[in-house]
Structures are given as C-alpha cells and as structure tokens.
Amino acid sequence: MEQIRSTTLPNAVRDGVWPARRTDILDWLVQKTSGERFIDVIFQQLCDRLVEAGLPLGRASLHFRIDNPQWFGARIVWRKGTGQPEVNTFEHGTMDTIGYSGSPVALVHDGLDEVRWNLSAGDAEASGLRLFAQLRSEGLTDYVAWPLKQTLGRRHVVTFASDAPEGFSNEHLALLFDLLPILALVSEIRLKNRLARTLLETYVGPHASEAILAGAIIRGSGSTVAAAIMVCDLRDFTHISDLWPRDDVIELLNSYFDAICEPIERHGGEILKFIGDGLLAIFPLGRPSACDDLLLAVAEARQAMDRLNAERLAENREALRYGVGIHVGDVMYGNIGSRRRLDFTVIGPAVNAASRLENLTKLVKRPVLVSKAFADMARCQARLESLGSYPLRGFGEEMQVFAFRDDWFVAKASA
The missing domain is CATH 3.30.70.1230 (Nucleotide cyclase, GGDEF domain)
Incomplete structure (x- = not known):
C-alpha cells in the first residue's frame, strides 16, 4: 500500500473520551445482547440496526484469530439485504499466503490502528489490493478497518464499507468508532465461550x-x-x-x-x-x-x-x-x-x-x-x-x- 488514509474523527473520540455520544445502538449492544450465544448473530443484528438508523452501510466483517486445532482464523461477513452473514474459516498457514500478506487485516494485526480507503475513485485499483477492487465492483465506495483490542494485547479486526456515493461522514465514523470497545468485549466473551467448548470437544469429545x-x-x-x-x-x-x-x-x-x-x-x-x-x-x-x-x-x-x-x-x-x-x-x-x-x-x-x-x-x-x-x-x-x-x-x-x-x-x- 502506498498510503493509509486517516479518519478525521471528533477530538473527543481521538482523545479517548468514550463514548463521544450515547446512542440507542450502543445501549442495545451493552444491555440487550447478554442472552445471545453466537457473535455472528449479534453482528448481523448490529449491522441491521445501523442500517435502520440511517448509516450507509453496505458490507461489514469481523476477523478473528481462534484457538482451534484445525483452523487459524474465522471471518464473518455481513452484506446488506442478504439475510444471514457468511462465515468462513481459514486453515493454519493462512498468514503465509499472498492473499493475507499486505491486506488491511494483516496491517491491523501488525499494529496499525486504522486502514481507510476511498473505493469510489481510482484508489481501489491503484492500491494493488484485489480486495479493494472487488469491493468497488460490488458498488461500495468507502472502507475502514479497525482493531478490536482484547485481553493481553490480542487484536482482532472489524471492517465497515459504505455503499453511499459520498461514503462515510465523520459523524458516521464517530458512531462506528464508539461501538468498538463494547464490540470487542461482547465478541471476546463469545470467543472465550467458544474456546472453552472447542478445547473440551477436542480433548474429551x-x-x-x-x-x-x-x-x-x-x-x-x-x-x-x-x-x-x-x-x-x-x-x-x-x-x-x-x-x-x-x-x-x-x-x-x-x-x-x-x-x-x-x-x-x-x-x-x-x-x-x-x-x-x-x-x-x-x-x-x-x-x-x-x-x-x-x-x-x-x-x-x-x-x-x-x-x-x-x-x-x-x-x-x-x-x-x-x-x-x-x-x-x-x-x-x-x-x-x-x-x-x-x-x-x-x-x-x-x-x-x-x-x-x-x-x-x-x-x-x-x-x-x-x-x-x-x-x-x-x-x-x-x-x-x-x-x-x-x-x-x-x-x-x-x-x-x-x-x-x-x-x-x-x-x-x-x-
């Protein structure tokens, strides 16, 4: 990548004041998701609520490194209007592939705190990343990836892509950015539960x-x-x-x-x-x-x-x-x-x-x-x-x- 665009967020967000603004979606994520066992269901409901609230969201994804004897990681992809999200798993060795190296997910895994890209112009092709060209072909115009920071420095990744001609506004990005700490906590709990189940299934059946x-x-x-x-x-x-x-x-x-x-x-x-x-x-x-x-x-x-x-x-x-x-x-x-x-x-x-x-x-x-x-x-x-x-x-x-x-x-x- 020749450039990584930075988001212009309100100073309160950039200065670590959280949340910059309390919203119904944030309240729902904090208070109303405890009864749901699976993170893919929560993520689908979150994205649907964001669209209902007027956010121009066309695609979103969660990328997790998981502790599993067969799989290195998992990806949950939500697309507007398609119903249930798509869930993919990746075998060990994925990090050595060309598709992973240099990708936004790899950059965030390596420590970058944000990847932002304008998909509506020629930047998608100029980046040299097949992902950006693919997203542009799907009618998406703007892309942002952030880390989900969990216990002991573990970093997972969440991405959002807009389908509006003008992409995300600063207000949209501030709303999404405010969700990250709770989304990290909510997803970590589900990952720990899944880890406990995976380890037990692996060792005792x-x-x-x-x-x-x-x-x-x-x-x-x-x-x-x-x-x-x-x-x-x-x-x-x-x-x-x-x-x-x-x-x-x-x-x-x-x-x-x-x-x-x-x-x-x-x-x-x-x-x-x-x-x-x-x-x-x-x-x-x-x-x-x-x-x-x-x-x-x-x-x-x-x-x-x-x-x-x-x-x-x-x-x-x-x-x-x-x-x-x-x-x-x-x-x-x-x-x-x-x-x-x-x-x-x-x-x-x-x-x-x-x-x-x-x-x-x-x-x-x-x-x-x-x-x-x-x-x-x-x-x-x-x-x-x-x-x-x-x-x-x-x-x-x-x-x-x-x-x-x-x-x-x-x-x-x-x-």
Missing part, C-alpha cells in the same frame, strides 16, 4: 463436553449408560517408537488415528480416550442404530487403513497392524480422578471385556473380535464365524468370541 459445560464437574458424578464399546490398539508400536525418529512416530500416529477416528465420529461414536497408540470409543444404545453404526465405522476404518498401508508400502515402509475388541453392556459414564485432576470417561466390566477382546486379537491373529452379546444385539451372526470360547482375564467364565469374514468388510463399507 462432543458429548462429554456438553455434560461438563452443563455442570457435570463433581468427582464421582455420572450416570449408567448402555453402550456398544470399541477398544482399538496399534500393533508393534513399542518397537516402532524405539527405532524411528520422534517426528516420524508422531506423523505415523496421526495418520493412524485419522484412519480409525474419522469413521467413528462420522457415524455417531464418541472417542473418550487416547492411550498411547490405543483408543476407547462408545456408541450409546440410546440410538437404535448404534450397533450398526459401530460396524459401519469399523468397516470404513479398515478401508482407510488399507489405503494408508498401500501408501506406506509404496514408500518401502511396513504396513501397520491393529486390533479391535467390541462388546456391549452398561458402563459408568462420568468423572473419575483426584480432587484436582478429573477424567470424564467410562468404566465397568463391559469396558474391561472389550479391552480383553482387543488383546485376544494378538493370539487368534484376527484384527477384529466381537463378543456374543454384541453379535446377538447387532444381529450380524450371518457375517460371523465363531472362534470358540476363550478365558478372559478378570472374568470367571469363558466368553464365546466371533470374527468377521473378510467379505463382510467389503460389503458393509460399500453398502
């Missing part, structure tokens, strides 16, 4: 996170849940981790968990725990299709593992082997741990049985084993072959064990 956010945080609190249980473990991981470089081991685990976990989550399962190279997941029987969903997830996971192993063999690496144990029963679902450190998980004999079945896959050389109790509930005996009865550590009686025929996986995953 969506269902457990809902329970925790609803107040299930007392040690020993929980409920009894009937569920289909799946325990999965990677074979020879100790040998691999001893021989391979650390980064290669982490990459291997991430690829393996992607192959196994995405089908589980896609079909309604809840991954409760990663234990090194293993995982524990449940499919609550409150859903009539829970057992069938688990079977479909296992079939798709096997296909994903086959694809992963084909890639590994093409790179002259060993194929990965794994074992899965599946059982069904009642489990205690809730908080367990010390006074200061809790784990929201499931325990009970049914979980132990699934774990023993997974361990038994090493002995019988079959990748997936299911109990008779699960086979009866899922009504899938036609696709099974009995491997006989085996003693399971911690259980008094032997358990009849079944394995799936290989053709079942192909049929189930393609159904």
Whole structure:
C-alpha cells in the first residue's frame, strides 16, 4: 500500500473520551445482547440496526484469530439485504499466503490502528489490493478497518464499507468508532465461550463436553449408560517408537488415528480416550442404530487403513497392524480422578471385556473380535464365524468370541 488514509474523527473520540455520544445502538449492544450465544448473530443484528438508523452501510466483517486445532482464523461477513452473514474459516498457514500478506487485516494485526480507503475513485485499483477492487465492483465506495483490542494485547479486526456515493461522514465514523470497545468485549466473551467448548470437544469429545459445560464437574458424578464399546490398539508400536525418529512416530500416529477416528465420529461414536497408540470409543444404545453404526465405522476404518498401508508400502515402509475388541453392556459414564485432576470417561466390566477382546486379537491373529452379546444385539451372526470360547482375564467364565469374514468388510463399507 502506498498510503493509509486517516479518519478525521471528533477530538473527543481521538482523545479517548468514550463514548463521544450515547446512542440507542450502543445501549442495545451493552444491555440487550447478554442472552445471545453466537457473535455472528449479534453482528448481523448490529449491522441491521445501523442500517435502520440511517448509516450507509453496505458490507461489514469481523476477523478473528481462534484457538482451534484445525483452523487459524474465522471471518464473518455481513452484506446488506442478504439475510444471514457468511462465515468462513481459514486453515493454519493462512498468514503465509499472498492473499493475507499486505491486506488491511494483516496491517491491523501488525499494529496499525486504522486502514481507510476511498473505493469510489481510482484508489481501489491503484492500491494493488484485489480486495479493494472487488469491493468497488460490488458498488461500495468507502472502507475502514479497525482493531478490536482484547485481553493481553490480542487484536482482532472489524471492517465497515459504505455503499453511499459520498461514503462515510465523520459523524458516521464517530458512531462506528464508539461501538468498538463494547464490540470487542461482547465478541471476546463469545470467543472465550467458544474456546472453552472447542478445547473440551477436542480433548474429551462432543458429548462429554456438553455434560461438563452443563455442570457435570463433581468427582464421582455420572450416570449408567448402555453402550456398544470399541477398544482399538496399534500393533508393534513399542518397537516402532524405539527405532524411528520422534517426528516420524508422531506423523505415523496421526495418520493412524485419522484412519480409525474419522469413521467413528462420522457415524455417531464418541472417542473418550487416547492411550498411547490405543483408543476407547462408545456408541450409546440410546440410538437404535448404534450397533450398526459401530460396524459401519469399523468397516470404513479398515478401508482407510488399507489405503494408508498401500501408501506406506509404496514408500518401502511396513504396513501397520491393529486390533479391535467390541462388546456391549452398561458402563459408568462420568468423572473419575483426584480432587484436582478429573477424567470424564467410562468404566465397568463391559469396558474391561472389550479391552480383553482387543488383546485376544494378538493370539487368534484376527484384527477384529466381537463378543456374543454384541453379535446377538447387532444381529450380524450371518457375517460371523465363531472362534470358540476363550478365558478372559478378570472374568470367571469363558466368553464365546466371533470374527468377521473378510467379505463382510467389503460389503458393509460399500453398502
């Protein structure tokens, strides 16, 4: 950018006197938004109210950096007359792209307190920024971007663009500028709430996170849940981790968990725990299709593992082997741990049985084993072959064990 235009605001605003003028919109933002959970809804209502008050607003956007394992940031774009705002997310690495570098958002992130641009003249093209040329083509005439300053120096960005031939007046800009401190506070609260939810969903799963956010945080609190249980473990991981470089081991685990976990989550399962190279997941029987969903997830996971192993063999690496144990029963679902450190998980004999079945896959050389109790509930005996009865550590009686025929996986995953 060759130039950054400065806004001529009233001295009271420039001198930090806030608000320069109290308005109904400012009162609404302060007093009437506490019951709304989502910042995109608040932003839409704010922009609609600004238009109703006579401000020549054609477009506005919020740009947030967010704490998410998949996304670097999010953008909310409001356009006059289009109804709900558009919400976009951006992957990590966005800051290294040409579209971000030198943009108004990047300039504000880097410390600039204002970007102002006249879109109605040739400045849009002269700036060299595709954004300004695009906004001008949409009939917008004036543009301003400001930081939303939040706790510990974190800066997000809000932008406003006018569709009036004369753009924004100083009075319009003063009204918008007065909204920034409250908009920063209102958005920070929603971002913190979303962060708490995201972190819980990332580390304990969506269902457990809902329970925790609803107040299930007392040690020993929980409920009894009937569920289909799946325990999965990677074979020879100790040998691999001893021989391979650390980064290669982490990459291997991430690829393996992607192959196994995405089908589980896609079909309604809840991954409760990663234990090194293993995982524990449940499919609550409150859903009539829970057992069938688990079977479909296992079939798709096997296909994903086959694809992963084909890639590994093409790179002259060993194929990965794994074992899965599946059982069904009642489990205690809730908080367990010390006074200061809790784990929201499931325990009970049914979980132990699934774990023993997974361990038994090493002995019988079959990748997936299911109990008779699960086979009866899922009504899938036609696709099974009995491997006989085996003693399971911690259980008094032997358990009849079944394995799936290989053709079942192909049929189930393609159904």
